[in-house]
Amino acid sequence: MALTSHVQSKYANGNPNSATHHSANPPPSGTAWRGRWRGRSSGGLQGHRIALMRSIEQECKEKLKKYCQELNEVNLKIEQVHEKLKDFCDNGKQDKKCQGLQAKVTEKCTNFKTKKLGPALTNPSDDNCKENEQQCLFLEGACPDLVEDCNKLRNKCYQKKRDEIAEKVLLRALSGSLKEKDSCKKKFKEVCSLLSRESDELMMLCFDEEKTCQSIMTKEQYNCESLKNEIKNVLNKKGELQTKCPSLLKKCYFYDADCTGDKPNCKELESNCEEKGITYTKPGSDFEPIRSGITLAEEIELEELYKKAAKKGVHIGRPPTRDAAELLLLLSQSGAGSTVVDKCKNTIQEKCKKFKEHIILKDLCNNQNITDNPEEKCKELDKELTTRASIVSKEIEKYLDIANGKKIISWHMLHTFFSERKCTKLLSDCFYFAQDKGPLNKECDNLKAACYKKGLEAPANEALQDKLRGKLQGSNKAWHESLQKEIVKACEKLKKESDELFVLCLQPKKTAFVVSTDLRFRAIFLREQLDEKRDFPTETDCKELEKKCRILGQDSKEIKWPCLTLNQHCDRLRIAEQLEEKLLEEKTKDLDKFSSCVENLGKWCNDWARRGRTHFTLACVAQNTTCKILTEKVGFKCARLHEHMKTNKVLENVKNNDTRERICTSWEPYCSKFISSCKSLMKANGGECEELNKECKSFIERKELEEKVIDELKGSLKTEKECQDTLKKYCVAWKNATNQLRTLCTGKKKNGKKDDVKKELCEKLVEQVKKRCPGLKKELTEASKELEKKANKYEDIKKEAKEAMEKA
Incomplete structure (x- = not known):
């Protein structure tokens, strides 16, 4: 079909809605999006050609001729770029393709500016932004008089997204205080003192508690109504539970407490999701008394919120502190x-x-x-x-x-x-x-x-780079030609993922420059981060920066040595952690003292060297650095344990029979682990671990016996009856044994019946095993997935090696 007929059908008709399905910047994922891409007609392609050629006939011919020539130079056919471009490079077709474009596009631009763009600037709703940002991408290259208004629209839409994210942050942070304005204002000051510096939009919202509380409360009720409908729909279509449970459970956690009237049915949703093995773990539920308490930013999952926004093109970083x-x-x-x-x-x-x-x-x-x-x-x-x-x-x-x-x-x-x-x-x-x-x-x-x-x-560049790892560095003509071919090959699947990828895939020569340059800049920015953090990285730095080094290092030589330095320091950090665990298990004294650590580590290193043990060699190479890391970490953990015990009134609660089991189970293992290494935990120095260990002694001894019984009765703990029947047989065998297991079979309940002791024990053991099973299942599933990944990676490497050998 000729270009002019495509344009008449899609871009030159009087209906401004006709091109909306062929425009740019849609949400990057989702079934609706993929369906829209599958239905993308040739009209959308013509729009891209129009934008690329600026809709001037002569320039159009020249651009199209040049485009075809560039593809020929690297032995690519235009249909490899996209099947619907098949006849664009045929001899004599350029004139026909470009004929009459200018008048048609000018008409399209005029209609768009007056009928669509003007109203969208007045009301930048989500729908207006989505539709008109896409049209701007197609048309502003062809019609310069659209540039200013398209810029205004994009910036309004961008700012709206940033404002909405700030509102969402406050909605989460103020959760539980949004039913009444007074309770909102009461919590508002505390929340803003902690979050206002996270973004400029949050700072602005925090300046006006009256207006912001009113706005957030209104938004909360809207969220409640929306959540109620979402839950209702998913409960009617239970096939969608697997995919929608995680997000809906999270919304229930943050929004349900402030809903009034006809509330969302979160309890039924939780029950249905639990049947599918899906639950929501609230932030901070994995509390460890040797770590800092959870921050408000962690409590509201701020990082996750910002990462989600970044995938949609909105990066929010922490701005500079203002005076x-x-x-x-x-x-x-x-x-x-x-x-x-x-x-x-x-x-x-x-x-x-x-x-x-x-x-x-x-x-x-x-x-x-x-x-x-x-x-x-x-x-x-x-x-x-x-x-x-x-x-x-x-x-x-x-x-x-x-x-x-x-x-x-x-x-x-x-x-x-x-x-x-x-x-x-x-x-x-x-x-x-x-x-x-x-x-x-x-x-x-x-x-x-x-x-x-x-x-x-950014997501489009990254997706393309992921498919081109190891092929993005070079400078000669052969490399450049090869890269273009690799781009076209990668684009066979990627071009349908987003408009940004689609545009990149249409222009392999330009894209070869864009992705390789983008990678070089990523390497430069990584180098800046490494210069700041590589010598004294934290665990978080190691996790984040080592990953970037692994990815970018495949195509960047300039980060090789900084990444190597980072790896060495991160290895030392990991070895120090392993050494810390070993020394804590051995109840080594004064691990929180640098001088003591240096003295002892010297002796240990000499001993390990004499015996030929090399596992801790890196720790022994720089002993002062190792001890600095080790004593700081142990000292920090002991200080946190001491603080948390005071704050949570652990000694007071352990003396209460109702809370003793919970306290001993949660706190005693940490006290036992650290008390030998930190004097601050001793009673003489105001610590509470000594006394806690005494209070929990009998409980811990019984707990250890119960663990032995679980091991002895394995295979017989599915039901309480099965457990009791098996336990009775064991109790007979244990009657004259020298171990302590027989003590679990003796004693009487208040009613004087010995069997009730066994019944109570079985109830407890069966319940314990049931609680452990989901966690074990999760661990096994994760381990299975990890093994599957490694197996797939091995097969890929094997395949690549085989191909390389055949080519050689």
Whole structure:
């Protein structure tokens, strides 16, 4: 079919909705999305050709000719890129494909601008954003007069997404306090003191507790209604439980407590999900008394929330800490007045009374000289704004390579080769310093769009790079040609995953440059992180950075040595942890003292060397470093254990028969493990472990016996009756035995019946085994999956090796 007929049917008709299914930036996953891609017609492809060729006939012919030539140069056929482009490169077809495009596209652009884009700018709803951002991607390259309005739309949609994430953070953090405004306001100050610095949007919301509480409470009731309908639907279609239980259970945990009236049926959902083996483990339920208590950010799963947002193109990082002057500038943006000075004066006079206890603003707002006469302070602020705006403007120009920073840059021309950290910093600067109609506005509009673009493109680049590992580094012509072919091969499956991937897959030559350059920048940013953390990494640093080193190291030589240094330090950290466990098991004394550790480690290392034991060689190579790691970790764990025991009133609760079993089971193992190595846990130094061990002695002894009985009765603990029948036989055998197991068979209940002792024991043992089974099943399932992965990896390596040998 000719290009003109495609355009008439999809892009040149009078219906602005006709192209919505062929446009860009959809959600990256989901069955609806995949279905939409399967139904993508050739009209969508023509839209991409239009955007690429800028809809000028002569340029269209030249571009299409060049495009075909580029594919021929690397022995690629156009149908390999996409089957519906099959005849685009046939001789003489370029003229026909490009004929009459300009007039048709101009009409399409005019209709879009007046009928769709204008209303979307007034109401940037989710649907309006999704549909019109896609159309902007197709059309703004062909119609320059769309660039400014498309930039405004994207930035409004992007900011809306960021604001919604901030609201979601507060919804979770204020959970349980959203039925009444007073309870919301009471918890609001505490929550904001901990979370306001996590993003600029959170800082802004935390400035107005009255307005924010009202907004969050309204949003909560909307969430309740939505959750109620979701649960109702999934309970009617139980085939969807497996996929929807995890997300719905999480929503129940965070939202159900504040729902009123006809509440969501969370209890029935929990019951149905449990039957499928799916439960929700609330944050902090894996509490360990030797670690720091759970933070509010961990409690609301902030990191998981931000990772989910990043997959949709919205990266949120922690912005720089701001001072009082900067916060005053931010507050002044909504102040009354036409100038910065007037707005500032209005803000100090009207709002300062609310912030007299604010952690950053209190000094300014409690200064009577400023509050009584704000003129001087506000003039200083105006000068400071001018200076900072100039600095930010130059920095944005540098990173976006803007020749004329006062003009809005087209989406296709925006550079995205800068780090997420730099994006976060500059976006924050814009948030504070880009006043209404101020000098920074255009630069900040460009920056915000570039950061949004970077976020949207990141998953696409990463997905393509994952398929090209080990093939992304090179410089000669043969490598470049080979990479293009590999891209086309990888795109056979990937091009249907998202619009960003689809666009990359249409242009293999350009994409070869994009993905290889993006990888180099990722390596540069990783190098910066390694320079900061490689010499003294934490466990979290090791987990995160070693993974990046493994992935990027396949195609980047410049990170080889920094990654090697990181690996060595992480290995030492792991060996120190293993050594710590060994020494704690052996009840080694004074592990929290550096001098004692150095002295003892020297003796141990000499002994291990003499015996030819090499497992702890790395720990012995740098003994001072090992002892620094070891004593700091042990000291930290002992301090946390001491604090948590005091906070939880462990000694008081262990003396209560109702709580003794729980306390002894949870706390005594830690005391037994650390008491020899930390004097701070001894009674003489204010510690409580000695006394706890005494209180729990009889309980622990009985517990150990019960474990032995579980082992003896294995295979007979499915039911209480089976257990009792087997136990009676064992009790006869144990009657004259020298072990302590016979004590479990003796004794009487208050009613004087000996059999009731056995019955009670069996009830307890069967229940214990039942509780262990799901955990064991989970461990076995995970182990099975891990083995399966390793087996698949082995088969892949074997296949690659075989292919390489055949080629050789």
